[in-house]
Amino acid sequence: MNLSEEYKLQKTERLALLKQRAQAVLSQACQKSGEALGSAQTIEMHTIKLLEDLRIYQVELELQNEELRAAQLDAEMARKRYQYLFSQMPIAAMVVDGQGVLDDANELAEGLLGPSKHFVNADTRLWARLGGKDRARVYAALRDVAPGETKVLTQVLVKGSTTPEPVFDAHLIGLSIDYKLDRRVLMLWVDRTAELARQQDQQFYSLLLDSSDSFIYAADKHGKMLMANQAFLNFLGRSREEVQGQLRQTFLPMRDAILHQETDQKVLNIQNTITLEEQVHLAAPHGRVDFLTRKFPLHDLNGKVYGVGGISTDITTLKNQQRQMLLSEAVFLNSAEAIIITDAQTHILRVNPAFTRLSGFSEQAVLGQKTKILKSGRQDAAFYIGMWKTLSTTGTWSGELNNRRADGNYYTLWSTINAVRDVDGTVLNFIAVQSDITQLHNSQQALTYQAFYDTLTGLPNRALFNDRMAQLMAASHRHRKTFALMFVDMDRFKEVNDTLGHQVGDQLLREISRRLQEGLRTEDTVARIGGDEFVVLLPDTDGRGAQAVAANLLERLREPVQLAQDLSYRPMASVGLAQYPADGDTPDLLLRSADLAMYDAKTDGRNRFAVYTTEMRRVNDKTFVIQTELAQAIEQQQLRLFFQPKCRLSDGVLMGAEALVRWQHPSKGLVLPGEFISVAEKIGLLVALDRWVMQEALRQLGEWMAAGWWQVGWRLSVNQNVVDLQHPNMLENLQNLLNQHQVSACALELEITEDAFLHHAPEQLDRLIQLQSLGISVAIDDFGTGYSSLAYLRKLPVSVIKIDQSFVSGMLTNETDAVLVHTIVDMTHNLGHTLVAEGIEDESQRQHLACLGVELGQGFLFDRALSAEIFAARWLASPAQS
Known part of the structure; x- marks a missing residue:
C-alpha cells in the first residue's frame, strides 16, 4: 500500500463519521419533534434549529471535502516524490x-x-x-x-x-x-x-612493502612520517603508531634527523630523485649503520608535490667489507711476509712487495709463471706429492720449503698454502703466505743438535739414546732378537775434577768418549747421559758377547792418558750389563737393570763389570722401600733409642753406655740400624737421624742425671757423622742441647768412625779441638778397619780408641788378629788414649783384654742393647751399681 492510498482511507473514514453524526442529529431532532407535537411553536423552533445545524454540517462537510481533495493532492505529490526518490536512489x-x-x-x-x-x-x-x-x-x-x-x-x-x-x-x-x-x-x-578490491590491493601492496628488507617510508614536507614499512619499524624497535604521524627527531638521534630532513628538502627543491649514502647512529651494540638511500618526490592527483618517499638499503656489511678489502689490500702490500696468489693451475696472478724482497724476483718476472720456477731442487718429488695430497684433502698445508732466489742462493721459508674454493667446491685459487726462516732453520738445526747431542763429547745425549733404544727394542721385539745394554760409570772421577779442575775433567771425558767409540762397532751406540756416566747399546748381542765387549772396553779405558802438567793418569770405570728382554722389556726398566749392575760393580771394588741378576733388584727394591719408609719413620716418631752398657773390664762395674738407634716398624717390628743406616746416609737422611739421636740421648741422660742415677765420670757415647763437624753452628747447637737438658759436657762422648778421618779437613780438626775444650770426649769407632796410620792418629784430638769387634772375636783363635789387638793396645796407650773393646761375648775374651790393659768393654757378655726403661731398671736403679 502506497502513501496516497493510506491518505484516501483516512479521509473516507472521516466522512463516514460525519454522516453518522448527521444521522444522530436528525434522529435526535425527530425525537424531539415528536415530543413536542403538542406545541407548534416548539416544533417550529426545533425545525429552525435543525435546519441551521444541517446547514452548518453541510458547510463543514464541504470544507472537509475540500480538505480531502487537498490531502489527495498532497498524497499524490508525496507518492510521486517518494517514488522518484526510491527509484533514483x-x-x-x-x-x-x-x-x-x-x-x-x-x-x-x-x-x-x-x-x-x-x-x-x-x-x-x-x-x-x-x-x-x-x-x-x-x-x-x-x-x-x-x-x-x-x-x-x-x-x-x-x-x-x-x-x-x-x-x-x-x-x-x-x-x-x-x-x-x-x-x-x-x-x-x-x-x-x-x-x-581496493582493500585487497592495499593489503597486497602493504604486504609487499612489509616483506621488503629495505626500509620504505614517506614523509610530508615538514618531516612528519606518512608511512613506514615493517623492516623500518623493526630497525627502530617501535610500533607503527609511534612512527607514523611523528617527526623524525622523536625516533632518530637529532643529528641524523636534521641531516635526513636536509636531504628531503633537497628533493623538494629540485623535485627529482636523488641517491645518496646516509647513516643512523644507534646505541650499542649497533653503533653506526650505513644505508644506500633513494629519495623521490611524492605527487598528488593534481601533480602537486606533498612529500618525499625513500627506499633505504642497509649496506653496513658491504661498507665493512669494503673497509676490510681496503685493509686487506693494505696488509697485502705492506705485509712483511711474502704473499703469492695463483690460479688453480698454480700460475702466479699476484705477488706483494715482500715477495720481491724475499725472492729477488720482480712481479713482472713471475706473473703468469708457475710456482715451480721457485723450487731449489733440494726437496724430492715425494715431498711435493705429499704436500699436494694434503692440499687436495684438507684445503690447507703448512711446512718448510727450500727455494732458490733470483741470484741462485738457497733460502728456507715457512709456507702456509690455502685453497680458495667456490660454492661448488671447485678450486679457484691458491694463496701462499711465506716467511723467511733461513736463520731460524739454521738455529733450529743447531738447537736440535744440542737437544740430542752432548756438547762436550759430541756423543748422543740421554734424549737421543732413549729414542734409539726404543727403536732398537721395537725392532728386536719384532724380529725376536736380543741386545745388550752397558752402563759405564767412571771411578773416582770427582777426584780428578776436585784435584786438577773441571777443564782437565772435561779433557778426560772427551778422551773416554773417543776410546769408547773406537772400541765399538759402527751399529753400536754410545751416549753420555750424565756427568761421568755413559751407556752403550749393543744390537744383536748376547750375554757372552756383551761381557767380551765390556772386558775390552775396560782394558781400553785403563790405558794411561796424559793430563795437565804431563800427569799420566789411568782412568777406570765400573760397568753394569743388562740383556733384553730377560732383564727388562721397557727402556726404563732395562736401563735401571744396567744401573743396578754397575752399582754392584762399584760396591765390589770398582774397575770391573757386573752382570745384572734378579737379586740386585730385590735388594734395590728393599732399599727403596726402606728409604721411603724411613723418612716417614722420623716424622712419625717410630725411632727408639736403646742403650748398651760399657763396663770396666777389671771388675765389670758400669762406666757408661752407648746410645744405639732402633726402628720400631709398624709391621716389621724392631729393625736394627744395619738395615737402614747406610740407606739413610745414601739418601741424605743421616744428618736428620743423627740430630734426632743426639736430642733423644741428651734428653734421656738429663732425666737420669736429674734422678741421681747417672754417676760422675760415666760417659754416654753417641755416634756422630763427620759431616756434622763441618756445619758452622754445630758447636752452638750442641751446647744449646746440653743446656736445655742440663747435661754436663763431660758426660758426653762422640764416636766417629775411623774411615771418616781419612779425608779430614782442617776445619774438622779445629772442631774436634773445640769439642775437647768443652769437655766432650771424642772416640774413634771401628778402629783398625780404616787403614789407620800413626801419622794421622797422632794429630787427631781424640780421647778414646774403640777396637772393632771383628778383631776381638778372632784374637783368641787367629794369630794375626791377636797381634793386631796387641799392637792397637800398645799404640793407644803410648798415645795416652783410653781403650774400649767392642763385641765381648765370653769371659775368656774379657780376661785376655783385661790382661792387655784394655780399660773398658761392651758386648753380650755384659748385656745387649736395652730400651731406656729396662736399662735404667737393670743398671741404674740397682744398688749394686751405686
Whole structure:
C-alpha cells in the first residue's frame, strides 16, 4: 500500500463519521419533534434549529471535502516524490515482507535481482540471488528486525553474471506504515565490491612493502612520517603508531634527523630523485649503520608535490667489507711476509712487495709463471706429492720449503698454502703466505743438535739414546732378537775434577768418549747421559758377547792418558750389563737393570763389570722401600733409642753406655740400624737421624742425671757423622742441647768412625779441638778397619780408641788378629788414649783384654742393647751399681 492510498482511507473514514453524526442529529431532532407535537411553536423552533445545524454540517462537510481533495493532492505529490526518490536512489533498495517476498524495488534493485520474467515464482527472486549461508543470515535478520530498528549484514555475496560476483553490505530497516498491515522491511544494498578490491590491493601492496628488507617510508614536507614499512619499524624497535604521524627527531638521534630532513628538502627543491649514502647512529651494540638511500618526490592527483618517499638499503656489511678489502689490500702490500696468489693451475696472478724482497724476483718476472720456477731442487718429488695430497684433502698445508732466489742462493721459508674454493667446491685459487726462516732453520738445526747431542763429547745425549733404544727394542721385539745394554760409570772421577779442575775433567771425558767409540762397532751406540756416566747399546748381542765387549772396553779405558802438567793418569770405570728382554722389556726398566749392575760393580771394588741378576733388584727394591719408609719413620716418631752398657773390664762395674738407634716398624717390628743406616746416609737422611739421636740421648741422660742415677765420670757415647763437624753452628747447637737438658759436657762422648778421618779437613780438626775444650770426649769407632796410620792418629784430638769387634772375636783363635789387638793396645796407650773393646761375648775374651790393659768393654757378655726403661731398671736403679 502506497502513501496516497493510506491518505484516501483516512479521509473516507472521516466522512463516514460525519454522516453518522448527521444521522444522530436528525434522529435526535425527530425525537424531539415528536415530543413536542403538542406545541407548534416548539416544533417550529426545533425545525429552525435543525435546519441551521444541517446547514452548518453541510458547510463543514464541504470544507472537509475540500480538505480531502487537498490531502489527495498532497498524497499524490508525496507518492510521486517518494517514488522518484526510491527509484533514483544511488544504491539498490527494495521493500520486502518478513518472508523476503518483494513488494517494491528500484531500478538498481531490479538490475540486481534480474528480470522477473526469468522467475516462475516471483517470491523467489531475492533468495535465488543468495547462497545458502547468506540466505540463512538474511532470513534470520528479516525475522528479527523490529519496526524502526536497523540491522547490517556485511559482505553478502550476490550471485550474478559478472565475475567476480559482487559483494554487498545489506542494511535492513524495519518499517511501520499501519498496525493493521503486515510488517515490511526496507533493504538497502551497498555495493562493497570495489572497496574490498581496493582493500585487497592495499593489503597486497602493504604486504609487499612489509616483506621488503629495505626500509620504505614517506614523509610530508615538514618531516612528519606518512608511512613506514615493517623492516623500518623493526630497525627502530617501535610500533607503527609511534612512527607514523611523528617527526623524525622523536625516533632518530637529532643529528641524523636534521641531516635526513636536509636531504628531503633537497628533493623538494629540485623535485627529482636523488641517491645518496646516509647513516643512523644507534646505541650499542649497533653503533653506526650505513644505508644506500633513494629519495623521490611524492605527487598528488593534481601533480602537486606533498612529500618525499625513500627506499633505504642497509649496506653496513658491504661498507665493512669494503673497509676490510681496503685493509686487506693494505696488509697485502705492506705485509712483511711474502704473499703469492695463483690460479688453480698454480700460475702466479699476484705477488706483494715482500715477495720481491724475499725472492729477488720482480712481479713482472713471475706473473703468469708457475710456482715451480721457485723450487731449489733440494726437496724430492715425494715431498711435493705429499704436500699436494694434503692440499687436495684438507684445503690447507703448512711446512718448510727450500727455494732458490733470483741470484741462485738457497733460502728456507715457512709456507702456509690455502685453497680458495667456490660454492661448488671447485678450486679457484691458491694463496701462499711465506716467511723467511733461513736463520731460524739454521738455529733450529743447531738447537736440535744440542737437544740430542752432548756438547762436550759430541756423543748422543740421554734424549737421543732413549729414542734409539726404543727403536732398537721395537725392532728386536719384532724380529725376536736380543741386545745388550752397558752402563759405564767412571771411578773416582770427582777426584780428578776436585784435584786438577773441571777443564782437565772435561779433557778426560772427551778422551773416554773417543776410546769408547773406537772400541765399538759402527751399529753400536754410545751416549753420555750424565756427568761421568755413559751407556752403550749393543744390537744383536748376547750375554757372552756383551761381557767380551765390556772386558775390552775396560782394558781400553785403563790405558794411561796424559793430563795437565804431563800427569799420566789411568782412568777406570765400573760397568753394569743388562740383556733384553730377560732383564727388562721397557727402556726404563732395562736401563735401571744396567744401573743396578754397575752399582754392584762399584760396591765390589770398582774397575770391573757386573752382570745384572734378579737379586740386585730385590735388594734395590728393599732399599727403596726402606728409604721411603724411613723418612716417614722420623716424622712419625717410630725411632727408639736403646742403650748398651760399657763396663770396666777389671771388675765389670758400669762406666757408661752407648746410645744405639732402633726402628720400631709398624709391621716389621724392631729393625736394627744395619738395615737402614747406610740407606739413610745414601739418601741424605743421616744428618736428620743423627740430630734426632743426639736430642733423644741428651734428653734421656738429663732425666737420669736429674734422678741421681747417672754417676760422675760415666760417659754416654753417641755416634756422630763427620759431616756434622763441618756445619758452622754445630758447636752452638750442641751446647744449646746440653743446656736445655742440663747435661754436663763431660758426660758426653762422640764416636766417629775411623774411615771418616781419612779425608779430614782442617776445619774438622779445629772442631774436634773445640769439642775437647768443652769437655766432650771424642772416640774413634771401628778402629783398625780404616787403614789407620800413626801419622794421622797422632794429630787427631781424640780421647778414646774403640777396637772393632771383628778383631776381638778372632784374637783368641787367629794369630794375626791377636797381634793386631796387641799392637792397637800398645799404640793407644803410648798415645795416652783410653781403650774400649767392642763385641765381648765370653769371659775368656774379657780376661785376655783385661790382661792387655784394655780399660773398658761392651758386648753380650755384659748385656745387649736395652730400651731406656729396662736399662735404667737393670743398671741404674740397682744398688749394686751405686
